[in-house]
Amino acid sequence: MTSLNQQGRSKEELLAALTTKRARDARWQDGRTFGMVYDGGPEVHAVAEAVAKMYLHENALNTIAFPSLGEIQSEVCSWTAALFHGETAAGFMTSGGTESILCAVKAARERAKAERGITAPEIVLAETAHAAFHKAAYYFGFQVHKVKVRDDFRADVEAMADCVNANTALVVGSAPQYPQGVIDPIPDLAQLALSVGASMHVDACMGGFVLPFMEQLGFDVLPWDFRVEGVTTISADIHKLGYAPKGASVILHANKQLRQYQTFMFDQWLGGFYASPNIQGTRSGLPMACAWAVMQHLGIEGYQRLTKLTIDTRATMVAGVRAIDGLMVLGEPEAQLVAIATRPHSDLDVFAVGDALNRRGGWFHDRQTPPDTLHATVSAGNAPVIDLYLEDLAASVAEVQGLRAENRSTSYATLE
Numbered sequence: 062m063t064s065l066n067q068q069g070r071s072k073e074e075l076l077a078a079l080t081t082k083r084a085r086d087a088r089w090q091d092g093r094t095f096g097m098v099y100d101g102g103p104e105v106h107a108v109a110e111a112v113a114k115m116y117l118h119e120n121a122l123n124t125i126a127f128p129s130l131g132e133i134q135s136e137v138c139s140w141t142a143a144l145f146h147g148e149t150a151a152g153f154m155t156s157g158g159t160e161s162i163l164c165a166v167k168a169a170r171e172r173a174k175a176e177r178g179i180t181a182p183e184i185v186l187a188e189t190a191h192a193a194f195h196k197a198a199y200y201f202g203f204q205v206h207k208v209k210v211r212d213d214f215r216a217d218v219e220a221m222a223d224c225v226n227a228n229t230a231l232v233v234g235s236a237p238q239y240p241q242g243v244i245d246p247i248p249d250l251a252q253l254a255l256s257v258g259a260s261m262h263v264d265a266c267m268g269g270f271v272l273p274f275m276e277q278l279g280f281d282v283l284p285w286d287f288r289v290e291g292v293t294t295i296s297a298d299i300h301k302l303g304y305a306p307k308g309a310s311v312i313l314h315a316n317k318q319l320r321q322y323q324t325f326m327f328d329q330w331l332g333g334f335y336a337s338p339n340i341q342g343t344r345s346g347l348p349m350a351c352a353w354a355v356m357q358h359l360g361i362e363g364y365q366r367l368t369k370l371t372i373d374t375r376a377t378m379v380a381g382v383r384a385i386d387g388l389m390v391l392g393e394p395e396a397q398l399v400a401i402a403t404r405p406h407s408d409l410d411v412f413a414v415g416d417a418l419n420r421r422g423g424w425f426h427d428r429q430t431p432p433d434t435l436h437a438t439v440s441a442g443n444a445p446v447i448d449l450y451l452e453d454l455a456a457s458v459a460e461v462q463g464l465r466a467e468n469r470s471t472s473y474a475t476l477e
């Protein structure tokens with residue numbers, strides 16, 4: 062156990078201490094991290110840093126005290142709704158994908174109870190749906206039907222249909238799903254939800270700020286947004302490929318009437334009438350204002366430029382990986398996500414390859430299993446170094462032939 066220092070320490074001393082602490086952190090600044098931090102470039106940083114300083118201390122708990130944050134939230138939601146073709150859509154900003162998903166699941170439960178009298182709600186999802194849905198199901202008391210995906214890693218609509226019943230409150234699809242980066246058959250899943258009057262959530266936490274711009278650029282994109290009949294909620298993270306600093310996501314409902322199932326109000330408190338749109342109470346204005354500013358700084362043209370760079374870089378990565386003997390890419394990635402595995406019967410351990418890449422050039426991939434894969438969320442910041450990456454990947458593969466990594470953990474975090 063350590064205790065807080067008795068005497069205060071100077072700013073200089075603290076900055077030096079943090080610089081030392083950070084030395085082992087992932088090197089996102091030079092494009093060597095495939096996930097977690099998405100780099101929109103120096104101008105985007107300058108905008109976000111200036112706005113962060115301005116809004117460092119503001120509290121969005123009370124948007125009557127801070128009306129600018131109320132306006133920021135409604136403008137960000139409105140721009141996002143327009144991108145997703147949700148003419149009547151309405152929503153809120155949240156702290157991230159997980160909170161947006163928690164809000165969608167909670168709203169589905171309230172709706173199912175109010176409109177269909179469901180008291181034992183069930184959720185039907187593919188095994189590729191993000192872990193946050195399981196967290197939400199646990200928090201909000203849902204029974205989960207987790208269904209195997211097809212060979213192409215998309216949700217298996219027929220198998221999911223077998224799990225839909227009178228207690229189904231929510232059907233989930235992803236655009237794209239995180240593990241292999243493919244888009245689920247959203248129109249078929251939405252029909253499934255409609256068939257019992259359930260809600261349909263599209264998890265576009267990863268794709269929300271990529272797919273609209275891909276479509277504008279002329280790529281074929283499977284239908285996933287509010288143009289699909291039956292979609293009731295969509296989550297999209299501005300702090301991912303929206304290139305804003307962490308702590309910014311949007312949860313949108315198809316209309317204001319559905320949105321009311323998300324909010325919480327309490328008027329029996331001596332502290333006054335309490336209304337809260339999402340999970341947090343006090344919430345920092347900083348990420349909200351930064352997201353507002355970054356979105357406008359980039360504009361549609363900026364996002365199209367970053368999306369083109371991202372998709373070209375992903376294509377280079379996929380082709381480069383497939384050209385290396387012993388490696389393969391799972392499925393056909395449709396946007397920015399790639400899963401790298403070893404070919405069946407090869408003498409290669411993909412985790413050993415990942416470790417060698419990290420030693421060789423500080424490259425960072427998340428690991429996932431089953432099957433054992435290195436995961437990449439490609440973004441514009443990786444573009445300048447993708448050729449260097451592929452060189453290091455080939456060298457790492459040669460280095461670890463026949464070797465196996467001792468550490469097999471795919472853990473995201475320690476719980477300490």
Ligand SMILES: Cc1ncc(COP(=O)(O)O)c(C=O)c1O
Binds near residue numbers: 160239264265267
């Ligand atoms: C598809 C998808 N949904 C939800 C999330 C959760 O987002 P967050 O980590 O911002 O809570 C992620 C995170 O990677 C994701 O990839």
